[in-house]
Amino acid sequence: MSFPPLDSPQWYRPLRAFALGMGATRWTVLSAVLFVTYIGIGALAHDTHFSLAWALLATLLVWAGPAQIILISTLASGASIVQSAIAVTVSAIRLFPMVVAVLPLMRTPETKRRQLVLVAHFTAVTLWVECYRFLPHVPRERRIAFVHGLGSGLAVIALVATVIGYELAANLTQTFGSAILLLTPLSFLFSTARNSKELADVLALGLGLAFYPLASLLNSGLDILISGVAAGTIAFLVHKWREGP
């Protein structure tokens, strides 16, 4: 990656900072992961009979791959709106600590809360990770414009991928259609594993995979919630216990 030096006049214009943010999507392998994930989501939306406009609006307004997949798969498997909403909201809790962690990186004493609404909206795992990498190279007073550009660039990638995945699923043979649907679990597993640095994260991932098949035997409609809370709590307790005296 290469940015103008922090004191370069190129940073004077907010629009230029926006463009540099948008262009920064070239320097992250996570753009490719995002692309692949959203091809999978587009294909999933097609195979579960949602419209293309629905899939695009979900990408734009939800802007969280896991929540979109939970929403599509629960609704498609006949869950009620309330059950889907609960599963989505629990998966989205992780966005709360991400937003809390990201905003101080670009806040200045003059920053108003409403100026950060769009940054909060764009915050998801990809942006969260890349802010830590890119923002030290961006002057503080241009960081909001830069992140607006980065978020918009990532959103364009995801929207294009949603269309491609949707159309591919509509026109491909069953074998290639299933290959596209398999992209989602593979890319989610590996990108989460890559970001799991602490024991609690690794345990939560492993136990979460192992507990779901057990929880699904209950057939409660909240299987993902039950296995997630159980596995996450055990992972947290083990971490505390190891950390203890």
Add this chain to the structure above:
Amino acid sequence: MSDFIGDWHALVVLLVAGVIPNQIWRMLGLWLGSGLDEGSDLLMWVKAVATAILAGVIAEILVHPPGALASVPDVLRYGALVVGFIVFMLTRRSIFAGVVSGEVVMLVGKWWLG
């Protein structure tokens, strides 16, 4: 055009079951965020549960596969994930290598089984 938009009812469901339950946490982070310690026990538990829920989503797609993926035998779906994960670890956590090898296992397996 109506094919593109589909059912208006589904768009309302998207808002109620998808957009609002998801965005509420981002906006809470924006409103309450400044006073919270990032290393607190509560946030750590939340992160662990969120990771485990994501793992549950991965497992659900493999155990109860949607659409065309249901045509792939169980052993191939699980095998693709396991082989992909081994390659991912061997390549110093390359997401790309893991995804490609998982896909290859599934495609070759399906071709071989006919």
